[in-house]
Amino acid sequence: MQGLSVLGATGSIGMSTLDIVRRHPQKFRVISLSANQRVEQMHALCLEFKPQTVVMVDASAAEQLKLMLMQSGDHQIQVQQGEQSLLDLVKAPDVDIVMAAIVGASGLLPTLEAVKADKKVLLANKEALVTSGQIFIDALHASKATLLPIDSEHNAIFQCLPKGMQDSVGHGAITDYGISKILLTGSGGPFRTLPLEQFDTITPEQACAHPNWDMGQKISVDSATMMNKGLEFIEAKWLFNLSADDIQVVLHPQSTIHSMVQYKDGSVLAQMGNPDMRTPIAHAMAYPERIDAGVQAFDFFNCQSFQFAQADFERYPNLKLAIDACRAGQGACTALNAANEIAVAAFLAKQIKFTDIAKINAEVMQSFLTTDVRSIEDVLRLDQEARKQASSQVDWLKENS
Ligand code: NAD
Ligand code: MG
Numbered sequence: 001m002q003g004l005s006v007l008g009a010t011g012s013i014g015m016s017t018l019d020i021v022r023r024h025p026q027k028f029r030v031i032s033l034s035a036n037q038r039v040e041q042m043h044a045l046c047l048e049f050k051p052q053t054v055v056m057v058d059a060s061a062a063e064q065l066k067l068m069l070m071q072s073g074d075h076q077i078q079v080q081q082g083e084q085s086l087l088d089l090v091k092a093p094d095v096d097i098v099m100a101a102i103v104g105a106s107g108l109l110p111t112l113e114a115v116k117a118d119k120k121v122l123l124a125n126k127e128a129l130v131t132s133g134q135i136f137i138d139a140l141h142a143s144k145a146t147l148l149p150i151d152s153e154h155n156a157i158f159q160c161l162p163k164g165m166q167d168s169v170g171h172g173a174i175t176d177y178g179i180s181k182i183l184l185t186g187s188g189g190p191f192r193t194l195p196l197e198q199f200d201t202i203t204p205e206q207a208c209a210h211p212n213w214d215m216g217q218k219i220s221v222d223s224a225t226m227m228n229k230g231l232e233f234i235e236a237k238w239l240f241n242l243s244a245d246d247i248q249v250v251l252h253p254q255s256t257i258h259s260m261v262q263y264k265d266g267s268v269l270a271q272m273g274n275p276d277m278r279t280p281i282a283h284a285m286a287y288p289e290r291i292d293a294g295v296q297a298f299d300f301f302n303c304q305s306f307q308f309a310q311a312d313f314e315r316y317p318n319l320k321l322a323i324d325a326c327r328a329g330q331g332a333c334t335a336l337n338a339a340n341e342i343a344v345a346a347f348l349a350k351q352i353k354f355t356d357i358a359k360i361n362a363e364v365m366q367s368f369l370t371t372d373v374r375s376i377e378d379v380l381r382l383d384q385e386a387r388k389q390a391s392s393q394v395d396w397l398k399e400n401s
Helices: 012-023 039-049 057-073 082-091 105-116 126-142 152-160 195-203 204-208 216-227 227-239 278-286 319-330 331-348 355-369 378-398
Strands: 002-008 028-035 051-056 078-081 097-100 121-124 146-149 179-186 247-251 257-263 268-272
Touching: 002 012, 002 051, 002 082, 002 105, 002 247, 012 039, 012 097, 012 105, 012 278, 028 039, 039 051, 039 057, 051 057, 051 082, 051 146, 057 078, 078 082, 078 268, 082 105, 097 105, 097 278, 105 121, 105 126, 105 378, 121 126, 121 278, 126 227, 126 331, 146 152, 146 227, 146 278, 152 179, 152 227, 152 257, 152 268, 152 278, 204 216, 204 331, 216 227, 216 319, 216 331, 216 355, 227 247, 227 319, 227 331, 319 331, 319 355, 331 355, 331 378, 355 378
Parallel strands: 002 028, 002 097, 028 051, 051 078, 097 121, 121 146, 179 247
Antiparallel strands: 179 257, 257 268
C-alpha cells in the first residue's frame, strides 16, 4: 500500500489520479489532498477518500471547508491553508507518491520540496520544470527521489526509452543508447485549419474546446496556441537531457500516437492509445508494474487514418518562441512561462485577443533573454518581474484596443 499526496486534486489531472485510486484501493491510499479554491468539490473528495490532511491555498476556502466538514460530521481531517502548508504536506512520512498537478509556476516550490524529500514524484506540472530547469534537475540528482513524467508525450517517450535511460531521468545520454531523435507529437489544437485572418476573433470558449483531450482551461488555451507544445519541448530537454536539436515537433491531429523515439538503426518506437490521461497516470503510479486504468483498448478497425505534418510557425508563433527560449537559456524560459500565464489569464477574462498572447510573450521574453538564473530565488524574482511586465502590457492593450 502506497501513500499518496495529490497537489491540485480538484483539477483535471487530480481527478483522473483519484479515479485510478478508486480502481485500486488495495494499492494506493490518499494521505493528503490540496487545491486552491474549489471547496465543494474538495468536500466531496474528503468524504470519499478520507485524507488525513487537506490544504486549501485560499484562506477563505479553507475556513469554508472546515465548516462543511464539521457539518458532515468529519472531525478527523485536518484542514490547513496557504502555500507554506503545501511544503509540509508533501514531506509527511506517510507520503510515498506525490502527484504534482498544480497548474502554473505556483506548483514549483511544493514539487521541488517533494523531490528534496526523496518522494516518488509524478510530474504533470510542466511549468515547474520549465521555470527552473537545471536547478530542478540538480535537486533531483542530489536526492533519492524518482521523477516520472505524466505529460502524455513525455510519458510516451519514457515508455519508448531503454531501461538505462528510464533509470537516469534528467542525466542519461541518448547517444549512449543509439537514440537519434525524440519526436514530440501534438494535435495542433482546435485551430489547425482555421484561416489565419480569423485568429483575432477566437473566443475563450472556442480555445478551450480541444478536439481530443479534456483538460483544465490554462493548458487548453496553451494547446490552442501550441505554447503547450513549446513548454513540452523545454520539459523534454530537461527530463531526457537533450539539446534543442535532438527534439522534433510532429503534428499528429488524431492524438493516437503520444510521442516517439527514433533510433539510429532506423527504428521508431511509438507509444499509442486512446487520448485519456488515466493511461500515463496509471503507468507512472504503478511503475514498473502495469495496472488497469479504466481506458478502452485502441480500436484499430474503427479509427481515422493517421496524419502527420510539420508545425507552421506563422499559425503557432508561441511554439517558435518557446523553442527560441529553449535555445536562449533559463532567463528566457522562466520569463516566457510567466508572461504566458498572465496573457492566458487575461485572454480567458476576455481582456485581450487570442493573438495578443504571442505579442505579450515575445515582448517579455525579449527583455530577459540573457538574464542569468542560478538559484531558486533568481527564478522567483524573475518570474515576478516578468509577470509585472506582462500585466502592464495587458493594461496597455485594454486601454488601446
Ligand atoms: P486544472 O486547472 O484542471 O487544475 C489545476 C489544479 O491546481 C486545481 O486543483 C487547482 O485548485 C490547483 N491550483 C490552481 N492554482 C493553484 C495555486 N496557486 N496553488 C495551489 N493549487 C492551485 O489543470 P490541469 O489540466 O489538471 O493541469 C494541471 C497541470 O498538469 C498543468 O501544469 C498542466 O500543464 C499539466 N498537464 C495537464 C494535462 C491534462 O490533460 N489536463 C495533461 C498534461 C499535463
Ligand atoms: Mg502533453
